Each structure stands twice: as C-alpha cells, then as structure tokens.
Amino acid sequence: MNRPTPTLHRDDPNAEPLVGNVKATRADWLNHARNILITDGEKQVKILTLANRLGVSRSSFYWYFKSREDLLDALLSDWADTNPGAMVRQASLPARSIHAAICNFFHCVVNPALFDTALDFAVRDWARRAPHVRARLDQADHSVISALRDMFARHGYADPEAITRARVLFYMQLGYHSAEVSEPMVDRIAQLGPYLQAFSGTDPDAQVVADFTAYALAAEKGELP
Numbered sequence: 001m002n003r004p005t006p007t008l009h010r011d012d013p014n015a016e017p018l019v020g021n022v023k024a025t026r027a028d029w030l031n032h033a034r035n036i037l038i039t040d041g042e043k044q045v046k047i048l049t050l051a052n053r054l055g056v057s058r059s060s061f062y063w064y065f066k067s068r069e070d071l072l073d074a075l076l077s078d079w080a081d082t083n084p085g086a087m088v089r090q091a092s093l094p095a096r097s098i099h100a101a102i103c104n105f106f107h108c109v110v111n112p113a114l115f116d117t118a119l120d121f122a123v124r125d126w127a128r129r130a131p132h133v134r135a136r137l138d139q140a141d142h143s144v145i146s147a148l149r150d151m152f153a154r155h156g157y158a159d160p161e162a163i164t165r166a167r168v169l170f171y172m173q174l175g176y177h178s179a180e181v182s183e184p185m186v187d188r189i190a191q192l193g194p195y196l197q198a199f200s201g202t203d204p205d206a207q208v209v210a211d212f213t214a215y216a217l218a219a220e221k222g223e224l225p
Contacts, residue, residue, distance in 0.1 A: 003039055003118065006031035008054065024054040026064040033075055038122045042072060042130075076136055079123050084140035086114040087170075091147040098155035099196045099204035102169065103212040105148065109173060110185070110216040111224060117177050145170050169199050185220045189213050 009015050009025045018025070032053050036045050047068055051058045065071045087108050095101035108115035127134040148166035149159075157165060192212060196204040218224050 003035055006035060024056045024060065028054055029061065029064055029071065030074060030078060033071055034078065034119065037075055037126070038118045041122070042075075042126045045072060045075070047071075076123070076133065079119055080136065080140050083115055083120050083123075084144050087144045088147040090114065091144070091151045095155075097205060097208065098152065098157075098200045098202070099208045100211075101151050101155060102196055102199055103208055103215075105151070105169070106212060107215065109176075110219045112219075113224070120177065141170070165199060165201075185216055189216055 006028070008028050010018055010023060029050060032050055033045050036049065045068070047061050048058055051061060061071075065074065087105065090104045090107055091101070093101070093104045095104055123133065123137060127137045145163070145166050148169055149163045152162035152165050153159075189212075193204055193209050196209070215224075
C-alpha cells in the first residue's frame with residue numbers, strides 16, 4: 001500500500017524549532033509507526049526500524065515510550081480518538097433535522113481529516129489476531145452505535161427503531177469501506193437523497209442535500225477550512 005511518508009517535525013518549516021539535541025518528537029515516532037501499521041501490519045512496527053526511518057538512535061525511543069507495547073497501545077489510543085472518536089463527535093452535533101444529523105455523520109465519510117479509512121482497516125485486521133485489540137475495537141464500535149442511537153432518539157425515533165437505524169447506518173458505512181467501492185464523488189453525491197430517505201424513513205430537505213454536496217465537493221478538492 002502506497003502512503004505518503006509523514007513529514008518530520010524538524011523538516012516542517014511551520015513547526016516550532018526543536019530544543020537541544022532532540023531530533024524526533026513523540027509525534028514523529030507515532031506518525032511513522034502508524035504508517036508502518038497501515039502498510040505492513042503491527043508485527044512490523046519495530047523500534048529499530050522506526051529509529052532508522054527517523055535517523056535517530058534506538059535509545060531515543062525510550063524518551064517517549066516505555067516499550068514497544070507502550071507504543072502499540074498509543075497507536076490504539078490514537079486510532080480511537082481519530083476514527084470512532086470523530087464519528088461520536090459528529091453524531092453528537094446539534095442538527096435541525098435527522099437528515100442534517102446524518103449528514104454531520106457523513107462528514108467522516110468524505111473528509112479524511114476526520115476518518116482515516118486505511119488506519120481503520122489496519123486496526124480491524126490487527127484485532128483478528130489480538131484479543132485485547134478486539135476488545136478495544138468492540139468498545140469503540142459500541143460507542144459509535146450508541147451515539148448514533150442517541151442521534152436518532154433526539155429526532156423522535158424510539159427504540160427499537162432508533163438502535164436498529166443506528167446499526168444499519170454504522171455497519172453500512174463499514175461495509176462500504178470494506179468493499180473498497182471506487183466511484184467519482186459526483187456519482188456518490190447523486191445518491192445522497194435516496195440514502196438519506198433510506199436511513200431516516202422520510203424525505204430529506206433539499207437544502208440539507210445542497211449543503212452536504214457543497215461540503216463533499218470542497219473536501220474532495222482539499223478546500224475545507
């Protein structure tokens with residue numbers, strides 16, 4: 001899997017200058033470890049490999065992490081905040097209608113700054129081999145579904161309908177990513193109205209469709225603020 005190499009703090013002209021003999025930050029170690037996790041799997045996340053990529057001594061790793069297991073746990077926490085965490089935050093935003101609320105959630109689908117699909121694949125693959133990762137994954141998935149259930153409840157849906165619609169919305173999105181569907185954004189957006197109708201059971205407001213269309217196209221062009 002081809003993935004851009006993260007920019008090191010010391011090579012970023014917009015970053016604060018490093019102090020003293022520091023050549024790599026904790027974020028540098030995490031960013032490169034995340035890249036290896038995504039491209040090669042968790043077994044290849046090794047201290048020496050990372051040190052070589054960062055151009056630093058192996059011993060400097062221990063300034064930031066107690067052990068390799070500590071680094072892997074930090075990667076899981078990073079994933080939990082950037083992926084399921086973003087979904088929970090988006091589902092919890094105030095919205096004038098259920099259609100606008102679903103579109104808030106859909107921001108994660110079209111904005112890679114909110115949801116890293118490749119990272120999600122990597123963690124789910126890791127969970128197949130590691131029970132403790134599976135437990136973290138199940139907990140995170142439950143938190144997203146609960147947030148979506150609450151989202152539907154705020155807009156007048158009672159259980160069991162609210163929880164069922166939450167599960168359909170969440171698992172559909174996971175399946176969409178897993179199937180690696182490739183289609184132009186304009187084609188995907190053309191289906192937004194029917195999707196909103198299917199997920200909510202009611203016809204969406206045209207303005208909601210227009211607002212999300214503008215957001216998605218801006219995200220595709222890298223024009224979001």
